[in-house]
Amino acid sequence: MKKIVLIVSITVSGLMYSQVAFGKTTLESASSSIEFGAANRGMVLPWVTDVASVQNAVNGTMIYDLSDKKVKVYKNSAWVDLSIDATGVADSSIQDALNDNPIAKVAVGTPTTTSGILVLEDSNKAMILPKVVSPHLNIISPAAGLMVYDTVKKQLAVYNGSVWTFWGE
Numbered sequence: 742m743k744k745i746v747l748i749v750s751i752t753v754s755g756l757m758y759s760q761v762a763f764g765k766t767t768l769e770s771a772s773s774s775i776e777f778g779a780a781n782r783g784m785v786l787p788w789v790t791d792v793a794s795v796q797n798a799v800n801g802t803m804i805y806d807l808s809d810k811k812v813k814v815y816k817n818s819a820w821v822d823l824s825i826d827a828t829g830v831a832d833s834s835i836q837d838a839l840n841d842n843p844i845a846k847v848a849v850g851t852p853t854t855t856s857g858i859l860v861l862e863d864s865n866k867a868m869i870l871p872k873v874v875s876p877h878l879n880i881i882s883p884a885a886g887l888m889v890y891d892t893v894k895k896q897l898a899v900y901n902g903s904v905w906t907f908w909g910e
Contacts, residue, residue, distance in 0.1 A: 760866070769869065777871035781879045783889035783900075784871060786812060788831065792820045805886030805901075807831060812886055812899045812906075823908065829901030831885035870897070877905040 762768055764778020777784065789795055791808035795815075802815040803823075810829025813820045848860045873879060873889040876898045880887070885902030896909035 772866050773869045774866040775868045777869065779872065781873050781876070781881075782871055783873065783876065783880060783883065783887040783898075785884045786886035786888060788886060803888075805831070810885065810902055812888070812901055823897075823899050823906065824901040825906050826901060826904045828903045829885055831902045873898070876900075 760768055760773060761775045762778075763775070764780055764782075765776065768776050770776070786803050786805045788805045788807055792798075792804070792806055792813060795802065795804060798815040798820075800815055800817065804813055805811075806813050806820075810831060811822050811824035813822055813824075815821075870888060870890040872892050874891075875893050876883070876889045876891055880889070880900075883900040885900065887900040889898050890896075891898040891907060894907055894909065896907040899906045899908065
């Protein structure tokens with residue numbers, strides 16, 4: 742029931758304002774589609790059995806690949822590893838017997854035919870990741886595929902289920 746309420750809320754918010762905030766009431770930027778609050782939490786990417794199971798991926802698609810325990814982004818028509826380390830762990834048993842609904846998605850902005858679970862359709866706005874001070878120290882029990890912006894290192898922090906990888910300049 743909570744999932745249905747969340748999806749309906751996101752959809753309605755997206756259609757009305759094309760901006761969504763989680764865990765906060767005021768947006769930082771007019772240039773954002775989605776913003777997250779300041780709690781020590783991150784955004785968990787969708788888990789897939791392997792990248793071959795992702796149909797019609799477009800550049801910018803991000804997933805957690807259970808086959809090799811890595812976070813990946815689709816860039817220039819190829820999957821690029823954001824984890825580096827292949828020692829990740831993830832217990833997918835809770836979802837293994839479930840079937841995906843191929844048309845299930847939430848779009849923020851003007852919906853198109855782009856595939857994906859959460860699709861940000863804006864051409865002039867971006868998603869602002871959750872901002873966390875030293876996530877490797879402050880996020881307790883992170884899930885595989887978790888992503889945040891580390892405000893100390895000023896880098897993207899990605900957790901593969903075992904280790905954090907930091908991406909910056």
